[in-house]
Amino acid sequence: MEHELMNIKNNAVSLILDAKTIDELEEIRIQFLGRSGTLTQTMKEITRLPKQERPEIGKLANETKKIIEDALSQRIETLSQQKVSLRAKKLDVTEPGVRPPLGHLHLITQAIEEITTIFSNLGFTKVRYPEIEWDYYAFSAVNFPENHPARDDWETFFIRQEPHPKKGPVILTPHTTSGQVREMEKGILPIKMLNLSKCYRRQSDVSHTQMFHQFEGLVVGEGISITHLKGTLDYFVKSYFGPSRVSRIRPYHFQFTEPSFEVDVSCGVCNGTGTLKQVQGDKEVSVPCRLCKEGWLEMGGSGMVHPNVLKYGGIDPKKYTGFAFGWGVERVLMMKEGIEIDDLRLLYSNNLEFLEQF
Numbered sequence: 001m002e003h004e005l006m007n008i009k010n011n012a013v014s015l016i017l018d019a020k021t022i023d024e025l026e027e028i029r030i031q032f033l034g035r036s037g038t039l040t041q042t043m044k045e046i047t048r049l050p051k052q053e054r055p056e057i058g059k060l061a062n063e064t065k066k067i068i069e070d071a072l073s074q075r076i077e078t079l080s081q082q083k084v085s086l087r088a089k090k091l092d093v094t095e096p097g098v099r100p101p102l103g104h105l106h107l108i109t110q111a112i113e114e115i116t117t118i119f120s121n122l123g124f125t126k127v128r129y130p131e132i133e134w135d136y137y138a139f140s141a142v143n144f145p146e147n148h149p150a151r152d153d154w155e156t157f158f159i160r161q162e163p164h165p166k167k168g169p170v171i172l173t174p175h176t177t178s179g180q181v182r183e184m185e186k187g188i189l190p191i192k193m194l195n196l197s198k199c200y201r202r203q204s205d206v207s208h209t210q211m212f213h214q215f216e217g218l219v220v221g222e223g224i225s226i227t228h229l230k231g232t233l234d235y236f237v238k239s240y241f242g243p244s245r246v247s248r249i250r251p252y253h254f255q256f257t258e259p260s261f262e263v264d265v266s267c268g269v270c271n272g273t274g275t276l277k278q279v280q281g282d283k284e285v286s287v288p289c290r291l292c293k294e295g296w297l298e299m300g301g302s303g304m305v306h307p308n309v310l311k312y313g314g315i316d317p318k319k320y321t322g323f324a325f326g327w328g329v330e331r332v333l334m335m336k337e338g339i340e341i342d343d344l345r346l347l348y349s350n351n352l353e354f355l356e357q358f
């Protein structure tokens with residue numbers, strides 16, 4: 001009897017799932033659960049079984065009945081919903097069409113295009129050098145002594161591969177500065193390059209992503225001086241951030257430049273004053289600017305190319321000089337938008353609610 005009940009259940013359920021109409025389901029119900037239905041008849045026979053077998057088979061029969069009833073009501077519900085949606089879908093030719101959603105370039109791609117255009121207006125040529133790089137180009141050739149602690153600041157990813165006898169270990173480039181000596185090795189002067197590329201560092205938190213973008217400017221020629229650097233910075237700042245913004249340079253230290261500078265941009269929120277006027281009660285008071293606090297926003301590094309770097313690139317530092325700068329795309333973008341993204345990782349998280357705002 002157990003076997004019979006199982007067959008009934010399997011048959012009923014497969015018929016129910018195949019049924020296309022509610023009428024068909026009613027027929028199936030009668031076939032199995034009606035007064036002379038298969039299950040009803042089988043259940044009647046239970047009384048003829050030996051007494052000790054009856055409770056267990058009785059329980060099984062009730063479960064079978066419940067399964068069939070549930071399958072029936074579920075299928076009825078599905079079919080009636082389909083009917084409603086079919087009715088709703090009746091074609092109305094007068095209804096306006098639905099516009100497909102239009103995407104746009106990612107905000108970092110937009111920034112990359114804008115930055116590239118600004119520098120190409122100044123005659124810079126865009127180049128890209130390997131993201132998987134030798135230690136030599138990223139560090140040694142840009143004047144980092146072997147085992148110098150400054151290498152630690154770059155939090156480098158190493159690739160598991162035999163180091164090159166001359167060029168050392170293989171790494172993921174931690175900065176676009178690695179393109180400087182590669183560009184010099186081409187042997188064409190003067191140089192006016194913009195190296196824009198992905199960079200990698202072992203840092204991931206609210207203000208760092210392990211992959212980010214930098215753009216590196218390098219100009220080498222005869223008589224290149226700090227005034228050329230300052231003019232380039234100002235041109236970029238006014239073109240990218242707006243005509244009212246100005247740049248300033250502050251002394252700093254980098255291995256690959258001498259002298260080295262940090263570049264700041266006047267803050268767009270307080271107009272470089274560091275304070276904002278606020279009405280409190282009936283008085284107007286000055287409060288510190290919420291974005292910059294002191295009138296300037298830090299953009300990144302720059303400087304005059306170190307003579308040793310020129311030598312590594314096969315260029316005579318007595319005859320030629322150069323300037324360089326290297327900034328983060330994500331950083332300048334956030335400065336331009338005047339936004340402070342709570343978590344920089346949002347930029348690469350494919351969150352449409354965030355991306356659609358730009």
Ligand code: DAH
Pocket residue numbers: 174175176177216217254256257300301302303304324325326327
């Ligand atoms: N490579 C530096 C970094 O990743 C940035 C930098 C500073 C690049 C000064 C330069 C420069 O070209 O002159 O932090």
